Amino acid sequence: MNRIIIFTLLGCLLWTGCENAMSSNPSVDTTPQKPKNIILMVGDGMGVSQITAGLYTNNNQLNLERFPYIGLHKSYAYDDLVTDSAAGATAFSCGIKTYNGAIGVDKDTIPVETILERAEKEGLATGLVSTSTITHATPASFICHNKIRKQHEENAADFIKTDIDLFVGGGKNYFDLREDDRNISMELKKKGYNVSDFFQEETNDLVMDPSAPLAFFTANTDPLAAQDGRDYLAGISGKSVAFLAERGKEKGFFLMIEGSQIDWGGHANQSDWIVAEMHDFDKAIGQVLDFAEKDGETLVIVTADHETGGYAINKGSTMDSLETAFTTDYHTADLIPVFAYGPGAEDFSGIYENTAIHAKMMELFGFGAKNESE
Ligand code: MG
Ligand code: ZN
Numbered sequence: 001m002n003r004i005i006i007f008t009l010l011g012c013l014l015w016t017g018c019e020n021a022m023s024s025n026p027s028v029d030t031t032p033q034k035p036k037n038i039i040l041m042v043g044d045g046m047g048v049s050q051i052t053a054g055l056y057t058n059n060n061q062l063n064l065e066r067f068p069y070i071g072l073h074k075s076y077a078y079d080d081l082v083t084d085s086a087a088g089a090t091a092f093s094c095g096i097k098t099y100n101g102a103i104g105v106d107k108d109t110i111p112v113e114t115i116l117e118r119a120e121k122e123g124l125a126t127g128l129v130s131t132s133t134i135t136h137a138t139p140a141s142f143i144c145h146n147k148i149r150k151q152h153e154e155n156a157a158d159f160i161k162t163d164i165d166l167f168v169g170g171g172k173n174y175f176d177l178r179e180d181d182r183n184i185s186m187e188l189k190k191k192g193y194n195v196s197d198f199f200q201e202e203t204n205d206l207v208m209d210p211s212a213p214l215a216f217f218t219a220n221t222d223p224l225a226a227q228d229g230r231d232y233l234a235g236i237s238g239k240s241v242a243f244l245a246e247r248g249k250e251k252g253f254f255l256m257i258e259g260s261q262i263d264w265g266g267h268a269n270q271s272d273w274i275v276a277e278m279h280d281f282d283k284a285i286g287q288v289l290d291f292a293e294k295d296g297e298t299l300v301i302v303t304a305d306h307e308t309g310g311y312a313i314n315k316g317s318t319m320d321s322l323e324t325a326f327t328t329d330y331h332t333a334d335l336i337p338v339f340a341y342g343p344g345a346e347d348f349s350g351i352y353e354n355t356a357i358h359a360k361m362m363e364l365f366g367f368g369a370k371n372e373s374e
Pocket of ligand 1: 044136137258260
């Protein structure tokens with residue numbers, strides 16, 4: 001008798017399960033295989049230990065857990081097994097292994113077209129959002145071409161050469177207070193940009209008007225660390241996605257969002273800095289995923305350029321209190337996780353070169369992968 005009841009219950013459960021699967025099938029079938037929009041999110045210096053620390057100190061929960069596909073990339077540079085952020089980002093932006101310090105140029109210092117520049121040519125809307133200066137290696141590698149990474153003023157001058165729709169980050173001084181007396185902010189205004197320089201407190205009140213391209217400065221030099229009160233990344237990420245969806249409503253958009261300072265916490269060997277930046281970056285990931293879930297045509301990729309610090313969580317740790325250690329104040333050669341959600345996300349499972357992330361994005365955009373070096 002009991003058995004009959006159990007089997008009947010089991011049958012009902014199975015039937016309900018099947019019905020749910022069947023009723024959700026039509027929506028799966030209509031999901032486009034190719035994305036209209038791609039959002040690449042880079043947590044600079046974010047290795048598995050950084051993610052682990054962020055997860056356990058956030059009540060054992062991160063938005064990163066919402067991604068259905070996860071892979072690993074090989075982060076090494078052309079000239080060094082341990083990459084820097086310039087070569088690491090140039091692998092994503094241009095699809096080439098290059099030397100450490102190279103911004104959008106190949107191993108012979110020849111400029112290579114970036115995915116952002118190509119997207120602009122193809123009529124897509126484009127954007128860069130960062131919690132460092134916008135001229136720093138990671139964002140710069142998507143729009144600048146420079147043989148040496150730390151030339152911030154030269155990098156700033158490259159922003160006027162591409163019709164980027166939106167950029168948000170620090171480093172206003174590199175545009176306005178320059179040794180060559182050019183005022184790139186004025187040049188951007190003349191080109192039709194809205195240029196805003198609301199700092200810190202006001203950023204969440206900022207209205208992004210999609211009728212004109214926008215340059216939005218969050219600091220004169222480096223933005224603050226999250227633990228010192230910087231709090232714009234999640235809000236600005238949500239607004240940037242809405243802004244670009246409007247400007248790219250016909251052909252789509254490409255957006256790179258960087259959580260820049262996970263790396264800085266690693267260089268400083270400060271676990272609290274890393275954890276605060278991880279929580280900040282993960283909130284931004286949540287905003288972007290909320291958009292992508294509703295939109296259905298947006299591919300979201302989250303990865304890092306490299307791990308920083310040789311960061312480890314040791315015996316004696318609890319979820320609330322981590323016992324951490326570092327092996328270096330520089331980067332390491334670890335394989336780096338890649339998380340993907342949306343049309344084309346399944347292409348990102350497996351183990352592959354960092355340059356393959358570029359190739360996959362180019363193919364999914366239908367641009368072809370002509371820069372692929374592998
Ligand atoms: Mg960076
Ligand atoms: Zn670094």
